[in-house]
Amino acid sequence: MMWLSLIFICIFCTSFSASAKVSDQTAGPRLNNGKLYKYSYSAEVLLDRAKGTVEESTGYRISTSVNVNLVWRNPSNKDEQLIKILMSDVKIENVNKRDNKRNIFLGSSTKSILGKDNLAALEKPLILHLNFGKVKSLYSYQKEHAVFKNIKRGLVSLFQLQLSSGRGEEMDVSGKCKVNYQARQNQVTRIKELDSCKTADTGFTSHSKVLGVSSKSTSATVFTLEEGFIKSAHSEENHLLSVNVRQAIAAKIISKQKLQLVQIEAGPKETAGKEVKSIIKTLDPKYVSIPLPAETVKSECKGCPTLWEHWQSASKEFEPKSLSNATAARKFLSLIQTMRKARKEEILQVLRSSSSSVLPPLVDAVTSTQTSASLEAILEFLDFSKEEGFMLQERFLYACGFASHPNEEMLKALMGIQNGKIGSNDIKESVVIIMGALVRKLCQKGGCELPAVLETKKLILEGPGSTEVESEIKMYLLALKNALLPEAVPLLTKYSESGSGPISSIAITALQNYDVSLITEEVKKTLNRIYHQNRRVHEKTVRTAAADVIFSSNPTYMEVKNLLLSIGSLPHEMNKYMLSKVQDILHFEMPASKVVRQVMRDMITHNYDRFSKVGSSSAFSGYITRDPDTTSTYSLDILYSGSGILRRSNMDIMAFSKDTQLHASQVVIEAQGLESLIAATADEGEEDLESFSGMSAVLFDVQLRPVTFFKGYSDLMSKMFTATGEPMNVVKGLILLVDHSQVIQLQSGLRASAEFQGGLAIDISGGMEFSLWYRESKTSVNNKGAMVVTGNVTVDMDFVRAGVEVSFETEAALDFITTVKFSEYPFLVCMQMEKAQFPFRQFLTKYESLPSGKHYISRKGRSEIVPGSEFPLHQENSNMCKKVFSEESGW
16 A cells, blocks of 8 residues: 555656646557567455455455567557467465465365366467557457456556556546556556446445445556566555445455566567458457456356245344344345345245235335336235235335335336325325435436426426315425425425415425525515514414524524514413524524524613523424534424423434435424313414324435324324323334445456445334323334444455455434423423433454355454433423422322
């Protein structure tokens, strides 16, 4: 690594101009007629964790002798040459010295590893057509194994160079890449910009950068020249891949090539002729021209279990009692890997033969596989025309919403379901809502003009105006909230002001997700009218939501001043909420804090009367984690009615990484129309609201279908008397969070395969208990989850395999509980946000194997217990909790 760093320093300090363009007519290296150039050549690859040493790495080395001689030179152009390259005495061995027990190559000859015919193919000569130092054509044999043709292409890459400084593009085994040459006396350095290489292998990655994988790559080759030809060539290529959420989970690849001239002796004379084709035909009629970029090598897993066998061994981990642990998440990831190689019939066999208890997580896995075969299988298995399959249908839809790299085929499948017969109204809503999430992800990948995307956009944009049914309007607005279409802003603005309370709330919270640049002056005027009730009376939840958007959208001095001046003339608990919101903006240094401080210099706005309002409502934000990789925050907003009953509870968790954010989780519990239970008076604008309580959740940027606890007084009474005290499930299942697949074509001709997956077993539930006898209400949001992230990098020659796997796993729980005692006035309100202690485990596995079954495996791991904690809230809450629990202990 040290010499590679020195190369870069020399390049940037050199007096040659790096901006000079490469000329097609720049002289290249020339061979002498009648000479045989004998070289030693080696290509090696090393794999390890990011901070591992070369001595600890796993990998292998291919070494060989190479004979090179001139076959033909164009009589009218000395830089156009045909060169014969022949490898012999091929060896495959460990990169690092190992004792006999750990050396898989001990006692194995190259012939036994590769096979007699393959070794003979590798040692067959190839012809290189050079013109001005650039490879024009490569001639080899058609029936050779792709692996060996790629190795030959890798060797050829060291014979392609130019003798003067300049930048340009070159085609080689890595594809078409930008290169930078720097020439100094008898030395030439070539820097290849690997990020610029264009190849057929594209792979895929997670739609969110927060959940993505970052890579850093460098490549440098140093040539030394003697008498116009190559004396030595040393190349080193480095790739580092790391998981953004935890960059310690990283793997590195180091690929090295070394070509060294051993001696020059008398060799065959060049062939006379004028045309390349006739010369090639004279040499061997079986020669064919092969492209320079590497061929795809399809490796077959020898001895791997079938999908059915895999499922038989893993199914017990998918039982409900096991779903919240890390083992379930790990089995989920491995099952997806197997399913991605399976046929539709194999997947259907597993689905149809599984018990009902394991079907929900199995549906998660099949949908998350995201292949054509898996999608066809699950669509054939599920019958959306029947209501009794509701749970599995919704699990399929949610897994589509969380899809790591969805394609148009998946969106078309949902369109087909939406246009067909659907037995459940809830499923009908979920289909449309999730279609919005897929539109957003496809647009992020540049697919906004795909036919299916255009059709879905038309459906959800025109949907609200096509119906007068409130539930359907909400369905389309939730789909627009997921889609985040810029053209939907005027429509959302309209429904923010003109809709009923629930409709307005959805429209406003949707606007809050947009980039600030899309919140125009017209939008802000509407939000200000809503908050200040210039045209009509609005519910508190709608007004406070409007205020939140104003505060987060670069508010002006006058906007903030008017918001602060309203405190004191608002409903009792809304006064306290707005006061807490202002204080939270200041203490958490939010973007609006600067203008808030400016406004507060005015004593008319900032005075004791206005800033001493009491109540139970609050808003508070804090940090869960703050580290160089990822920062995560939490915010808790609680709004009560004047009677002290919960009106809205909002818990948000955000993750920030790589200059992007991810709405990891949001759980909103709402209640209304409960004042009659305690003979209290409803607040202004809420006198005629129907009794209702429900929950809405956002998970990893995807808005899910809201859940209703009860609706109507009779429904409330029946559920109060039949309540079991158990929370209602909102989301439960397995989610594929991190999903990155990449093929890295190394200059040596070897190919590295990188697979990073992260699985989450999650269980979010919530509930609201209401006791008239004890005059107490309690709301709870319980988050339990287990997460596993694995990164596997392999270099598989089909005859020799080496790899490294880095991974971590953890299991955690986060609970948010709000207790309200309304046996006295003012009411006692206590909020608690608790994180239980949890384990954190990291693993490192390195391995090498041969087809004969000989293998080497090294495993290391470490674990720690992260202590639990209660997240801090404002001091008033701490004081209130002491009173609540002191009363309980007294009782």
